[in-house]
Amino acid sequence: MTPDAALGAFRAAIVRSFPELEGASFTLLAPGWxxxxxxxxxxxxxxxxxxxxxxxALAREARLLGLVRTGVTMPVPDLRLHxxxxxxxHHGKLRGExxxxxQYEALPERARQELAEKLGLFYAEIHRLDRPALEAAGARPIEAWIVPEEILRRIRPVLPEGLCAYADRTVAAWQELAADPHGTTYGFFDGHGWNMAFDHAAQRLNGVYDSADSGFGDLQQEFIYSNFISRDLTxxxxxxxxxxxxxHLDRQRIELLSSVLRLSELAGSADDPEHLPAMLGHVADWAARGTV
Known part of the structure; x- marks a missing residue:
């Protein structure tokens, strides 16, 4: 189906349930996974x-957001199912980009610190939510990364020679990593900049969205996704x-897991010519600035 045809079909479905939107403006957003x-x-x-x-997954996300929304200060979507x-x-749009x-690197000190304070509070609050209630709503373990040996097998044919030793060191360190001393928690586990509604004019975060990847995972893994924006922010x-x-969180552990995430995502895209260049870029950029 072409984008125009898809938008037409979606518009028809929306207007059937919301006839008051007949004269509204409809725009197809960038596709999600x-x-x-x-x-x-x-x-x-x-x-x-x-x-x-x-x-x-969408039905589960709606149930979980019902619990998250009442337990955190951070604005999140009020997801309603049809x-x-x-x-x-459908949900009201969180204003921001x-x-x-x-963009983060252009922010002044005040805005950087206010952003970190909002996100630190968000994680502290979401990690305190009631586990039995979340389980009853359908929360489950987050998706596991590809296993170490398979990561290396998949990425070696596509990885530039200069990054092979980096990948080997990263995977070896991951295999030796002890269990997270803080155990597991329900968390967002997707806190990168593509899931933020940031008001660039006001230099303020207006909320986060896309909780499809939320679930139970190692607590310190929660803090790796903001590294897609900046190590300074993390x-x-x-x-x-x-x-x-x-x-007390282990900065070296967070750094290592950030590296593993990039390699795992690269392994998942090794046979995908559309996404492979971007994933290779993420690995190369991270390795160039990293310490693993």
Whole structure:
């Protein structure tokens, strides 16, 4: 289906349930991994899952967000489901844009610290949510990364020679890593800049979205995703979190897991010519600035 045809089908489904939007402006957003999304009048977002597994994930995300929204200060989407057919969700749009590395680096000290304070509080609050209630709502372990030997097998044919030793060191260190002393927690586990609604004019974070990857995972893994924006931001978040929770986090562990994430994502895209260049770029850039 062409983008225009897809948008037409989505628009028809939306208007059937919301006839008051007949004259609204509809825009197809960049596709996600599991769903297509439509922006309506720059104030509403509708998500259409592509398959049954995506439908189940969207329903689970809606239930979990109902618990998260009442337990954290950070604004998150108020996701409402429509059974359809086709099944879809809608929520009020969180105002803001993605936060990328170059944009973060242009922020003044005050804005950087305020951002870290908001995210540190968000993680402290989401990690305190009631586990039995989350389990009853469908929370489950986060998706596991590809196993070490398979990562190396997949990436060696596509990895530049200069990065092979880096990959070997990273995977070896990961295999020797002890269990997280803080155990597991329910968390967001996707806190990169592509899931942030950042108001660049006001230099303020207005909320986070896309909780499809949330679930139970090792607590310190929560803090690796902001490294897609900046190590400086991650260091600030970690510092704020430690003050709020009294937990001491292992910076070297967070650095190592950030490296493993990039290699695992590269392994997952090794046979995908569309995404492979970007994943190689992530690994090369991270390795050039890293310490593993």
């Amino acid at each position: 599991h769903s297509d999304a439509v922006d309506v009048d720059d104030r509403l977002v509708f998500k259409f899952p592509r398959h049954e597994a995506a439908e189940q 059974a359809g057919p086709p099944m879809f969700s 993605h936060l990328l590395t170059r 260091a600030r978040i970690v510092g704020e979190y430690e003050v709020l929770t009294g937990r």
